[in-house]
Amino acid sequence: MSVATTVSRTSSPRPTPSQGAGFLTGLKVFTARSLKHSFRDAxxxxxxxxxxxxxxxxFTFIFGESIAAGQGGDRGDYLAxxxxxxxxxxxxxxxxxTAVVVSNDMTTGFMNRLRTMPFPSVTVLLGHTASSMVRNLLATAVVVAVAFALGFRTEASVMQFSGAVGLIALWILVITVVFAVLGMVAGSAEAASGYGFILLFLPYVSSGFAPVETMPGWLRGFAxxxxxxxVIDASRALLNGQAPGSEWWIGVLWCAGFIAAAVWLAAAIFPRKVAR
Amino acid sequence: MPYTDEWLIEIAGLSKSYGQRHVLQDLNLALAPGIHALLGPNGAGKTTLVNILSTLIRYDAGRARVLGLDPQRDRAQLQKLISLTGQYAAVDGALTGAENMLMMGRLFGLSRREARRRADELLERFELSAAAGRRVATYSGGMRRKLDIAASLIAGPRLIFLDEPTTGLDTRSRQALWDEINALAATGTSIFLTTQYLEEADVLAEQIMVLHGGSIIAAGTAPELKQRVGGSTIQLHDEAGHLLQEVPTRGSAADVARDLTALARTRPEATVTVRRPTLDEVFLQLTGAPAGQNQKDETPA
Incomplete structure (x- = not known):
């Protein structure tokens, strides 16, 4: 059926339309916002x-000595x-x-409002990503500093050291974008952090904490x-002043693949995802 | 595309489905600038319509123009002229009230300075100045709502969408928000609001559209809608307040006097009230079910 209604028209001055914001303004605004989130959530x-x-x-003081003993080293070797x-x-x-904050934005109606506003809304996600990089690099810096305090010493050149930090930063980016996508698809912030929990076990089944050769055969393939x-082998080699071999570019390729997949997924999901 | 002052919102044959579920069916509307309320129960399609008009989701068929612009094709242009305040206060709890306002201002393209000036002005107007430096997580529900609306005004939109603005608020906060919305309308900003409260539509809107099962089943001013269920009634109550008798009346002084004379003979001690029909009754008449209780005959929500 057709219904038309009319009311007396108020002759108000026509407000100037707003200009809208560009990509850079959006990125600046949301990086600042996400950093505030990070640093205010003490x-x-x-x-x-x-x-x-x-x-x-x-790992250094409880497991270190016994794991290292199996490899003929001591606690200091294990720290390295x-x-x-x-x-x-x-x-x-x-x-x-990141999964939690992205999920919060997606499910509370915040993102819906932003999407009706004249700026590129993907900058919200980029802001969370940038903030996660800052927060995690800070944690990495603390970890490395404490390692030095515990007696870690290296002959790595500045280039090697930067290479190791670069690889670690690249992995932080990978895991951040993966979590951002998880946050996007998860129904709630709680679910998002639940999915994330599984991913946190991944490093234990790698060469990170114990040599792969010491694991049972069925696990060795995956690990x-x-x-x-x-990524870990190359970072370790670089941190300790050794040549990373082919490991570094294999690691970089994996990272690039993950980032590409996450960006592709985000591009497919993000525009369609509207909180109901 | 130029502005047209002709219509605020113009919709013809608008439809939207999610799979087999027809949320909106062949909707037709032409609204002039002003305050409009879309009234309907949960699941009637209110939010879907608001989301389409505010560029958030796409429509399947038909034609829609908001301020003369197509929310799909002219999305970017339209976004500069409107703002949406959704069902849940879309403000950031970790930021202060002032920071929320500034953020929104910057995203609408205001300079930092202009955003700050407008933010101060609006916080003052919505009586949030004292709380401006506090984190929004510490705000009450009513304060969050006010901030939400203040934020949506920062760039001086020509039309704001308020999706169930008072859902979840207590009576006092609701009343306060109504005052703000009325004051806002007086400044010449057009408002398109959705509500499931009949009273809210009655208090706020010049024009009310009743949305039911994805179609608009009635539209008009509150008095016009009330007219549809007939005139007033004289009600007789006993001392305990129980309804004894209800008699239709045409409502004029002479009519009421005549009707009462007749009633006074049979029930001389009864208390008298003259009741005008409520929107609730309108709703009942139009949909065959009281507001809020008619989800069952709709497509599932």
């Missing part, structure tokens, strides 16, 4: 730094061995926060070839 920030620290202390794995595991902890292993 508990999450503390967790992001404390968890990797505790992980490092546990486990350091990249601790940094990458920490990245997983820290990045799981030896899963994406974290080349």
């Amino acid at each position: 508990e999450s920030l503390l967790m992001a730094v404390m968890l990797p620290l505790m992980l490092m202390l546990i 061995y486990v350091l990249p794995a601790i940094a990458l595991t920490a990245a997983g902890f820290g990045a799981s926060y 030896g070839y899963q994406p974290m292993t080349p």
Whole structure:
């Protein structure tokens, strides 16, 4: 049926339309917003730094001696061995926060409103990503600093050291975008952090904490070839001043593949996802 | 595409389905600038219509123009002229009230300085100045709602969509928000609001559309809609307030006096009230079920 209604028209001055914001303004606004989130949520920030620290202390002082003994080394050798794995595991902890904040934005109607506004709404996600990078690199820096305090020494050149940090940063980006996509598809923030929990076990089944050769045969296949292993092996080599061999580009390729897949998924899901 | 001052919203044959579920069916509307309320129970399709008009989702068929612009084709242009305040306060709890306002201002393209000036002005107007430096997570539901609406005004939109603006608020906050919405309308901003509260539509809107099962089944001013269920009634109650008798009346002083004279003979001690029909009754008449209780005969929500 057809219904038409009319009311007396108020002759108000026509307001000037707003200009809308560009990509860069959006990126700036949302990076600032996400950083405020990170640094105001004191508990999450503390967790992001404390968890990797505790992980490092546990592995160094509780398991370190006995694991290293099997390889003919001591606690100090194990610290040098486990350091990249601790940094990458920490990245997983820290990045799981991204799933929660993205999910919050998607399910509370916040994103819906932003999508009716004149700016590229993908900058919301990029802001969360940038903030996750900052937060996790900070945690990595603390981990490395404490490692030095515990007696870690290296002959790595500046180039090698930067290469290791670069690889770790690349993995942080990978795990952040994966968590961002999880946050997008999860029905709630709780579910998002639940999915993320599974991913946090990934580093243990790699060459990160114990040599793959010491694992049972059925596990070796996965542990030896899963994406974290080349990233960890290459970072470890670089951190300790050795040549990373072919591991580094295998690691980089894995990372690039994950990022491409996550961006592709995000591009497919994000425009359609409207909170109901 | 130029503005047209002709119609605020113009819809012809608009339809939207999710799979087999027809949420909106062949909707037709032409609304002039002003305050309009879309009234309907849960699942009637209110939010879907608002989401289409505010560029959030696409429609399947028909034609839609908002301020003369197609929400699909002219999305970017339309977004500069409208703002949406959804069902849940879309404000950021980790930021302060002022930071939320600034953020929205910047995203509408205001300079930092202009955004700050407008933010101060609006926070003042919505009596949020004292709380401006506090994190929104500490706000009450009513304050969040107010901030939400203030934020949507920061760039001076020509039309704002309010999707169930008072759902979940207590009576006092609801009343306060109604005052704000009325004040807002007085400044010349057009408002398209959805509500499941008949009283809200009655208090706020110049024009009410009743949406039921994806179609608009009636439209008009509140008095016009009430007219549809006939005139007033005289009600007689006993001392305990129980309804004794209800008699239709044409409502004029002479009519009521005559009707009462007759009633006074049989029930001299009864208390008298003259009741005008409520929108609830209109709703009942139009849909065959009271508001909020007619989901069962609709497509599932």
